[in-house]
Amino acid sequence: MVLSLVSLCAREVVSDHSSSPCWLRCVPRELFRPLLEAAFTSCRPLAVGELAQRWPERTLRIGGRRKRGQTAPNRLCIQALLLAVVRGLSDQRCALQVLDLCGLPGDDGGMGDSMGGWSLTVALCSMVVQARAAGQRAQRKDRERERKRFSALERQKDLKRERGQLKREKEPNGDEASNDTLVGVLGEEELIKGVRRRMEIQRKKESALTGVADTTKENEENDLRSNVLVHVRADLFVNARSWERVHMALSTSGPLKLQCRYLRVEEISVSIIKSLLDLLPRQGLLGIDVRYSSLRVAGLAELLPLLSTFPALNSLRLHYCNLNFRRVHPGQEEALKNLSQGLAQLHELQSLSLTALHLPGQLRALLSSLPKPLEILELLYLSLSPADLAYLSCSHHASTLQQLDLSENHLNENTLLSICRLLSQASSSMQHLSLSGCGLTDTLLGLLLPSLGGCQVLRTLALALNPVSMAGLMELVRMAVRMPSLRQLLYPNPLEDYQPGLPDLPSSSQLLDWPLDEATAISRTSNQLSQVLIESRRSDLFLTCDLLNYDKDSVE
Template identity: 60%
Template sequence: MNRSRSFAMVRSLLSLSAREVVSDHCLLAPCLSSIPCELYRPLLDAAFAHCRPLAIGELVQRWPERTLSIGRQRSSDHEPPNRLCVSALLLAVVRGLTDKRCCLQVLDMCGLQCEDGRLEDSMGGWSLTVALCSMLLQARNITAAIRGCRRDKQDKKKRATGTERDGAVKRDRAGLKKEEVEKMDCSENAAREQDSTKGVRRKMELQRRTEAEPEQVHSRDVLVNVRADLFVNARSWERVRRAMCLSGPLRLHCRFLRVEELPASSIVSLLHLIPQEELLGLDVRYSSLGVSGLALLLPQLAPFPQLCSLRLHYCNLDMLRARPGQQEALQDLSKGLGDLKSLRRLSLTALRLPGHLRLLLSSLSEPLEALELPYLSLTSGDMAYLSRSPHASSLAELDLSENRLDESSLHSLRHLLDQAELSLTRLSLCGCGLSDGSLRVLLPSLGQCNALRSLRLALNPLSRAALVGLAWAAAGIHSLKLLLYPNPLEEYEPGLPSMPSSAQLLDWPLIEDSGAKELTVAQLDEVLRAKGRTQDLLLTSNLLKYSTDLEMDD
């Protein structure tokens, strides 16, 4: 205990000292040459925490280690870095290319971007991706300018050498006869013609190579490898594509690729620029791919051996209406998913594929660990397959939101929960039409999920009494940290239908009198106090703050 307390005191003292040092830029700059390498990391953390972009620039420009990791080093309780701090970091990396004191070879920025729009000063994924592309272009221009200066110096040296040689030749000719001078001129002209011919051939050869092969990034030319998660849409697609094609001292590597509003052909062209062993996940949103686009895209993912996550959100795939060739297209989709041997997370949002879940998932060679199927119009047959599939006992995350669960589906869901009781950590059943009776059927199985950490049941038509029963069951799950519950029916204005949909619950006005809300909160708090869970279990009905769209992947 004394050792751990002493260690905590040392860390606190180091943090306070680092804060004081980075707060004064005039003090920091002259002292860096005498500061040990081990203190650069605490100083950089303090500079990010207290928004000191000048200090960040000084530290990164002369970074003493081969690797600098920004995104993964930050804990979840810290806010994302300020936009100015990130810009200072990127500028310092470019400047460090010409600084002999800088040892940086790998810059890891994976997980750095913030998609929470409430943090105005933070840098989102799209802005960070564009900034990285600008950094690559700046670095290439700087090195090109340096090489140009070197070539100018070499040309001047050659011209000076040529002038000296011509002077020596003139001096030698002064004492020769006319026939000997003419013979010397002929030999010199022949040598010049030979050199000129070689030069032309060399230029033609280089031109043929340039035309035959696109510009490639050679590892011997790369000084710093930059790893990041990229976010590309229609506005930035061309810029990102050009940046990843550039040769230069910086090379951009992609771990997770998120694209929005892009056709399948553009997504495929980006995939061709990413080394196959690097990509871990692909997230496609709001792109009108359709069946044909997905049939084009999925085979292009098979060569990526580490691809473990695939998300398809609102990709305009509707199987509610029968069309010619529809079954063959689904077979192609199933085969494309089956070729992804490392796939562990699959998200299919609003693709509207009722009755086709078996066809899609049965082709997977390994069981999934995370499955998100919101707005998929699942049928009771789909639920029956899922509850008895090889994926049931391995699922750690399951999202069935906005799929109406009738009585026949509830039996399958209970069986699924029984199968996943040891592995399931996150469960979302928002907007599934669960009534008080449906909840009573599910509670025994929910109570047995001993690994559950997050349970989301928003936008279900439940009474206040049912919520209290849910709170008792949730408090009995010792691993549970978050319960997102719906507003009880007693908190809505009169006129709500007896079995309202999730859309009606979302749009219907709540009673302005805060007494109804206070009564619900008081009863739920009483349950937490009785179970001793007031400190480690959060009960909330705040949809915005705990929306799954705002959660970042580990």
């Protein structure tokens, strides 16, 4: 990555923190962005805080999709940013109104010293609560200052009133009476009455102030709710350890208002998920990801109507949620009908991801009710039947699919025709395809290659953990280099790369656990594949067998 002259100069400026008082006074607003990016890249949390506290624009966006080779922001820099946002609430130089942290750091957190999704969510919630407390303290100080000023004005009025009374009570010769003469004229009884009158007025004032104090909390809530200074947008990651803190932050009224774009929840019940959804603004939520929560069919049917109240919701992910249609139990048909009706209410749904839900033979009942064709469909570990794949290849979703993941669904001769038909329907739209762990042998892969080659805009292809020989792999790579749109191929390790003892037709789990011959076989395979790339002049095609670090979104 070639850095511009502005970026190089910005890195040099933020590298010396002792000089920040000099350049912060005179730096133009156009240079705040490159300086902040340089501070994040060089891990300069003090510079990050100073720039964020004086941010001159309405919006500050940190996050989004990172380019290949670009690391996530450092944890200390993110913490400094959040602290600076709170300090900037009382800084007249700060014009910030929207802090956008969506896409930071990512779905499962970053590597190294970056801040993970769960830690970021907890830090954001703490920031919102702290800002509320600071706002309440500031309001109390303002109210106390105003009360003292009002009391001082009243005392001045009383003094002026008494002085006016003294001026009117003069001696017959017109001269002003002395204090001793005044005591003699008013008498002891009149002085007592004056003191009592002043005490009574003061008591009425105190009772009025007491009545105001009883409603102080309500007034503070109304003021904080109406005086939101900064809207904070983020992707929230909530689990059993943090949901109470997130619930508090979402229900808190203060100068910072927390908003959620994508909500990911793990290991929490349906009732808690519903309570969190009730606190989210209806327009901001784009997607929800539920993982390792025992929803069961009844819980999902209860959750779907609430999801339909979010008009912009376009993504639904359900992973390991204990939905099992393999076992026949009373009320199963009614539950499936409720699920279908709930999905029919999600009018903007474009992405659906299901993992390990055990729904063989039920794909038609679920997907046919969706009013809008899907663009992203992920069906992992679903034990799809031939009827499911046959429906999918002929459904109204087939021609609009841009991303399809059928990993860990066993394919054979009976289902391969449906896959080929599906790829033919999606040939002009499919950009990302994953068939990892599907039991594709050399024969099945050979039958599938023509349909794969017909995908005109395919950019990434994942075929890991399939029992393919070296000959089958070479055929796959030769086909891949003839696809001009393809940028990344996750290929399976050929059977020859494994150490002896592997079964003839190993499963994906066996291929994953069996040791590889890393001394000679892997390097020999890599050299042969590199030679194919050199001969075809495809320097833009990235080949990898690293399943753990494979990322389809890294393709530019």
